[in-house]
Amino acid sequence: MLLNGLYSIEFSAGPDNPTGSGVVVLCDGILLGGDSSLLYKGTYSQRDGKFYATVRTSRHAHHTPSLFGLDEATLSFAGTIIRGDARGFGASSQLDVKLEVHLRFRAHIS
Numbered sequence: 001m002l003l004n005g006l007y008s009i010e011f012s013a014g015p016d017n018p019t020g021s022g023v024v025v026l027c028d029g030i031l032l033g034g035d036s037s038l039l040y041k042g043t044y045s046q047r048d049g050k051f052y053a054t055v056r057t058s059r060h061a062h063h064t065p066s067l068f069g070l071d072e073a074t075l076s077f078a079g080t081i082i083r084g085d086a087r088g089f090g091a092s093s094q095l096d097v098k099l100e101v102h103l104r105f106r107a108h109i110s
Contacts, residue, residue: 037064
C-alpha cells in the first residue's frame, strides 16, 4: 500500500536516454510534486497491489530543459507496489516515449 507521505521519484526514458528525479507528495488520491524545472499535479489510485496515476506537468523554471521536451504534458502511469514503494511505466499521447518510474517512500505526512 502507498501511504500518504513524501516520496522521491526517479524516472528514465530507457537505458540510452536521459533520466530525471524529483519529489512527490501522495495524499488521499492527490499527487503533487516537482523537479528543478517542472511541477507535477495529478491523481492516483491503488488496488490489489497496483497503482495508477495521471499527472500533468507545467514549467516553473526555464534554466533546465525538460526531460520530455515539452513544458506541459499529461502522463499516465501504472505499476506495482512493493513494500511501500512503487515501480511502473508511464506514457503520454503527446510524447513518443515510454518512461520507467520508481517511487521511494521517504516520510509520513503528519
